[in-house]
Amino acid sequence: MNRTARWLLLLPLLLNLSCRQTAPLDTCIIPQPQETEPLGGVLNLERPLHVEIESPDSEALAAWIVTTGLPLADPSREGQPVRFPQLRLACSDDASLPESEEGYRLEITRRGVEILSRGEAGLFYGLQTLQQLYDHYGAELPCMRITDAPRFPYRGLHLDVSRHFFDKEFVKKQLRMMARLKLNRFHWHLTDGAGWRIEIDRYPQLTDVAAWRRGATWQQWRDGGHRYCRRDDPEASGGYYTKADIREVVALADSLHITVIPEIEMPAHSEEVLAVYPGLSCTGKPYATGDFCIGNEATFEFLEHVLTEVMELFPSEWIHIGGDEASKQGWKSCPKCRERMRREGLASVDELQNYAVHRINGFLAGHGRRLIGWDEILDGGLAPDAVVMSWRGEEGGRKAAAAGHEVVMTPGSHCYFDGYQDNPTTEPQAFSGYLPLRKVYAYDPAPDAMPGREWIRGVQANLWTEYIPTPEQAEYMLYPRLFALAEVAWSQPGQKNFDDFHRRALDLTERIRRAGYNAFDLAHEAGERPESLTETDHLARGCRVDYATRWRDQYAAGGETALTDGLRGSWSYGTRWQGFLDDIDVTIDLGTTKPLHEITADFIQWFSAWVWLPMRVEIAVSDDGREFRTLATLTNDYPEEAERPEYRAFGWQGEARGRYVRYRAWRNDRPGGWLFTDEIIVR
Ligand code: ACM
DSSP: OOHHHHHHHHHHHHHHHHHHHHSOOOOOOSSOOSEEEEEEEEEETTSOBEEEEESTTHHHHHHHHTTSOOOBOOGGGTTSSOOSSEEEEEEOOOTTSOSSTTOEEEEEETTEEEEEESSHHHHHHHHHHHHHHHHHHTTEEEEEEEEEOOSOSEEEEEEEOSSSOOOHHHHHHHHHHHHHTTOOEEEEEOEETTEEOBOOTTOTHHHHTTTEEESSSHHHHHHTTSOOOOTTSTTEEEOOBOHHHHHHHHHHHHHTTOEEEEEEEESSSOHHHHHHOGGGBSSSOTTSOSSBOSSOHHHHHHHHHHHHHHHHHOOOSEEEEEOOOOOOHHHHHOHHHHHHHHHHTOOSHHHHHHHHHHHHHHHHHHTTOEEEEEGGGGTTOOOTTOEEEEOSSSHHHHHHHHTTOOEEEOOHHHHBTTSBSSOTTTSOOOOSSBOOHHHHHHOOSSOTTOTTGGGEEEEEEEEOOTTOOSHHHHHHHHTTHHHHHHHHHHSOGGGOOHHHHHHHHHHHHHHHHHTTOOOOOGGGOOOSOGGGGSOOOOTTTTOEEEESSOOOGGGOTTGGGGGGSSOOOOSSTTSSOEEESSOEEEEEEEEEEEEEEEEEEEEEEBGGGTBOOOSEEEEEEESSSSSOEEEEEEEOOSOTTOOSOEEEEEEEEEEEEEEEEEEEEEOOSSTTOBEEEEEEEEO
16 A cells, blocks of 8 residues: 555544544533633543642642542552653642632643642642543543633532531531532531530530430421420430531541531520520520520620630631521510610610620631621621621622622522422422522622622522431432532633533432432423413403502512413412412403303412411402402312422302402411412403
């Protein structure tokens, strides 16, 4: 064969190679890296990688690498001349690297893998990316260059271990998954009314009694009158972390580049403390309130002693002090609180709460720490340098950011993973709200137009556990939604694409299910309430509605056209459902007298949100709008105490004629209870 013929034979191969060079890569990495460039060719890992690390903390990285499953050469041969393929990790201040110490550049060539970063964390995250690539491609890694850095420095997960206790092994397992997703803050909600979970030497009653309840679930504790028992009670259920447990968790987190932020709740959510140290409450009696007495110096002594032991265990600069949902009622009549208000010139109980937060802020600052709290710490004036965690929507966070305070966004609407992720009538019992993967993914904590957006330090998913009694259920609620949160926190908004993310999330969900995480089965997600996906056409559509009782503004759903606009509510009562705190009494004018066969409306029961099906419904018609003939009177047989969400139609079917349709629904008599309906359908 002559030379030309040989070249011609090679041509298809060469063409194939050049195609490979330009083909985009479907890398399956979560969170999506900033830039991925294919370099052409493949690194074959049939031959193991020779590891070389140039970084001050090379031992920690070397220890981590052996856990990744990457094929590694025997380290005893190190020190010999450079051998290939190589896995080289190096800290470098090369100007072309991302500025962030968490950023990195990863290059895969036929000679091996090189990861460069300005910091240890960046090398660690580069390794996470490499591990995901290896999981996806196996031993044939496409050559590529990835340049990557996080959008936000704070990328968090919160876990409530008070409502249900989760042991240290569970916590460590979730920390490992956090690291894989490049999350770097673990907010440990260690204390709350349902149980104290951290050993404090000075106050043994906290873990001898306040950490234990009869009955395994939060519901049993709630329904049994919020009582605690001794740890040696035969029916005791609960638990706490010893100091050794906490040191173990903090050390693992540190090796995973995760900071653990402890939360010690004050001045409210403290029923468990006041049950065992009742002298710290305004009444002096156990089981009377969850608020500490702010007038009593002993309260501050207690809190400062506890925080001192907490700071010994947790190196985190930020210490979370809760601050949310104080009732403040007892303070109004408490002589000590009133005396404190008089002496300090405080005009309201909001200012009294603020006094407590400022005082604790000063104490923490004196120990080189910073206070972070839920957005209620804004009420009455924010302490200087305090960090705000915005949960009651984004408003608190926006206000604090605009005033130049650091903020972490955790709005209930997008970050509370205790809500349903799929059809609430078939999913395991959860708290309120419908928060599917798509909605978490859509969140932007710092949109371009937000004033002060540079103060948004990041974003966090919160897992409150009232309805999460087991570790399996906790994982079910966390994954895959935590993948979406990770991409919100790490990737730039311009890179986000839900369809592409969904493909990657399916892959990773399957992978972690095989690895023993009880993730929600994303491949079988049912999705949004079917009625809400199309418009409903019917005789009353577009007709005028007279409201004898009016909706509430926070659930207007479009106001006076809501009940005849053809648009149906989603699984969430907050979307397109009209909310009433009174009975409903509305009349629709069809324009002319018409034959009628059906009149119906859907309602919701959502116990945890205090939303109930109507006790009774009456449907009537009229020709003149004055004289009405009742077509149906309906009652409700769904139990009021049923906690599972329920969607039910209350309707009439038959033969009638009329121009005016009057629909009345009676609320049950629970104070503050809601009625929600989305459309009155007439056929
Ligand atoms: C909260 O959800 N109470 C912070």
